[in-house]
Amino acid sequence: xxxxxxSAAIDFNAPHxxxxxxxxxxxxxxxxxxxxVRDADKKGLRLRVTxxxxxxxxxxxxxxxxxxxxxxxxxxxxxxxxxxxxxxxLRGLTEQGQDPRELERQHAATKAAEVAEQAAxxxxxxxxxxxxxxxxxxxxxxxxAERKPHWGDLHYADxxxxxxxxxxxFKRGKGTTTAGPLHDxxxxxxxxxxxxxIEAWAAKEAKTRPTSARxxxxxxxxxxxxxxxxxxxxxxxxxxxxxxxxxSREVLGRVNKKKDVLQREQLGVWFDAVRNIGNPCIAAxxxxxxLTGARPNEIISMRWENVNTQWKGITIRDKINRVTRERxxxxxxxxxxxxxxxxxxxxxxxxxxxxxxxxxxxIQRRNAKxxxxxxxxxxxxxxxxxASGHITEPNHAHTAACxxxxxxxxxxxxxxxxxxxASEWVxxxxxxxxxxxxxxxxxxxxxxxxxxxxxxxxxxxxxxxxILEQAGIVxxxxxxxxxxxxxxAA
Numbered sequence: 001x002x003x004x005x006x007s008a009a010i011d012f013n014a015p016h017x018x019x020x021x022x023x024x025x026x027x028x029x030x031x032x033x034x035x036x037v038r039d040a041d042k043k044g045l046r047l048r049v050t051x052x053x054x055x056x057x058x059x060x061x062x063x064x065x066x067x068x069x070x071x072x073x074x075x076x077x078x079x080x081x082x083x084x085x086x087x088x089x090l091r092g093l094t095e096q097g098q099d100p101r102e103l104e105r106q107h108a109a110t111k112a113a114e115v116a117e118q119a120a121x122x123x124x125x126x127x128x129x130x131x132x133x134x135x136x137x138x139x140x141x142x143x144x145a146e147r148k149p150h151w152g153d154l155h156y157a158d159x160x161x162x163x164x165x166x167x168x169x170f171k172r173g174k175g176t177t178t179a180g181p182l183h184d185x186x187x188x189x190x191x192x193x194x195x196x197x198i199e200a201w202a203a204k205e206a207k208t209r210p211t212s213a214r215x216x217x218x219x220x221x222x223x224x225x226x227x228x229x230x231x232x233x234x235x236x237x238x239x240x241x242x243x244x245x246x247x248s249r250e251v252l253g254r255v256n257k258k259k260d261v262l263q264r265e266q267l268g269v270w271f272d273a274v275r276n277i278g279n280p281c282i283a284a285x286x287x288x289x290x291l292t293g294a295r296p297n298e299i300i301s302m303r304w305e306n307v308n309t310q311w312k313g314i315t316i317r318d319k320i321n322r323v324t325r326e327r328x329x330x331x332x333x334x335x336x337x338x339x340x341x342x343x344x345x346x347x348x349x350x351x352x353x354x355x356x357x358x359x360x361x362x363i364q365r366r367n368a369k370x371x372x373x374x375x376x377x378x379x380x381x382x383x384x385x386x387a388s389g390h391i392t393e394p395n396h397a398h399t400a401a402c403x404x405x406x407x408x409x410x411x412x413x414x415x416x417x418x419x420x421x422a423s424e425w426v427x428x429x430x431x432x433x434x435x436x437x438x439x440x441x442x443x444x445x446x447x448x449x450x451x452x453x454x455x456x457x458x459x460x461x462x463x464x465x466x467i468l469e470q471a472g473i474v475x476x477x478x479x480x481x482x483x484x485x486x487x488x489a490a
Contacts, residue, residue, distance in 0.1 A: 010022065012036060014038075018037070018041075023076075026047065026049045033051055034051065035048075035049050037049060039087070042088060044061045044087060045058075047083075055074065056071060056073070057071070057072035057075060059087045068094065068100075068101075133189065134189065135189055135190065136185050136186050136187070136189075136190055137187060139233065140159075147226075152297040152301065154297045158215065159219060162216045163182045164177065164179065164180045165186075180212075181212050184201060185197075185220070190237070193237070193242055195242040195243075195248075198242055199248050199251070202248040206252050213252055214252045214253070221243040224242065224243050225241060228241070260409055260410050260413075260414035261417045262290070262410065262414070262421075264425070268470070268472045269406065270401075270407060271471040274287060276401070276404075277400075279391070279397060280341070281353070282391055282397045284339070284350065285300065286412075286415070287335075288338060288339075290415045290419060291335050292329060292332075293415075293420060293433075293437045295319075295438070296394075298317050300390060301317055301390070303349065304344070309336070312336070312457065314328065314329050314331050314335075319438075320438050320440055330457035330461070332461050333479075334477070337479075347389065350391045352390055395411070419437065420433065422463050422467050425466055426459075426462045428459045431451070432459045432460075433459075436456055436460055465477065
């Protein structure tokens with residue numbers, strides 16, 4: 001067969017052996033928008049020549065009866081050989097019943113997943129590297145700030161003090177504070193807080209301040225448990241909490257439980273000394289402590305809204321009740337008498353006579369001073385606490401009163417133990433006493449027993465009456481309490 005002349009017209013109805021010269025000569029027929037130059041070797045491959053002179057490769061076939069067309073690029077940017085190779089590939093796929101478009105979508109999805117996985121790995125690695133650089137002090141500040149709403153003021157203050165750097169001037173007297181027992185650990189990266197490190201720390205602190213170190217150690221155990229629950233920091237710690245080791249527990253020793261309690265014969269002199277304290281709020285606070293058997297912070301954090309004179313009840317914070325975090329105890333006659341004599345300065349029952357200047361300028365000054373002293377914990381310590389308006393450190397006044405009364409080593413918690421002793425003198429049922437004092441139920445039966453406030457009051461008033469009788473205090477329980485006096489802020 002003779003080769004067609006280079007000047008001969010191209011028959012667009014027949015396939016051709018594609019050559020560079022042929023494609024170069026191919027032009028659109030007048031009156032048509034485009035023509036197709038078909039390849040004789042690769043079925044479905046063609047060059048689309050438009051009226052405007054554009055020349056583009058196409059591949060066309062049918063997949064399960066449906067037309068499939070794929071653009072392969074512009075000629076001559078895509079050569080004849082490249083176009084044939086791609087057409088061959090597509091023909092092979094379609095003859096096997098595969099849709100190139102679906103395969104490409106799957107490939108794109110796989111590629112996207114791989115890219116996303118690699119990005120996630122890089123992000124995780126960056127996060128781990130950032131977390132690895134975090135010190136114990138960095139995370140301690142985050143931990144304390146997060147847990148603060150769930151703690152009492154004293155518990156929160158303990159966490160601040162145990163990690164404090166020291167060097168702050170005493171509020172009273174000369175000298176500066178010492179660093180807390182946990183301070184030496186604050187600068188360590190969390191990843192370096194291993195069991196041997198904590199054991200060495202415990203051995204060192206136990207030599208000089210074992211009691212404070214034991215409390216700090218318990219705080220540290222809870223803190224590390226919290227860290228383990230945080231996805232960003234869990235991988236930095238061993239599988240087992242490094243603070244929970246037998247050696248740490250042994251070097252710190254056991255807590256010597258205090259057994260301080262008011263003797264029956266001491267009640268009179270104790271009341272005399274306490275009632276002569278110059279601060280009426282502290283004097284009332286200490287008496288209420290003894291007459292309710294509550295924990296120190298439960299009473300000091302009482303607000304006037306917690307006192308219900310209609311139903312004769314007091315709602316106080318309760319660390320044992322994990323649901324409501326509070327319990328209601330009877331408002332006994334003498335306690336009601338004490339509360340009615342208190343000045344109404346602010347929201348707090350046992351309010352402080354010292355009023356803080358809460359102007360913006362003064363708050364900034366106070367926070368700046370705290371930040372200078374507290375260092376890395378300034379963000380936590382610089383916050384004004386709700387406790388700013390109630391009495392603080394009533395133990396100092398109590399110690400002085402006990403000294404006057406000749407009673408040695410009686411703590412605030414000893415007043416709680418004294419209440420329990422008084423309950424046994426009048427043979428109050430254990431379950432009733434547990435309800436009033438907020439003790440954990442010792443049995444399932446007790447846990448299911450719900451005692452109304454009136455029943456608790458029946459026994460609670462017996463305890464109060466016995467204490468007052470032994471103290472030689474004459475009080476008419478049926479007399480109506482006085483009215484509260486509103487005292488303007490200084």
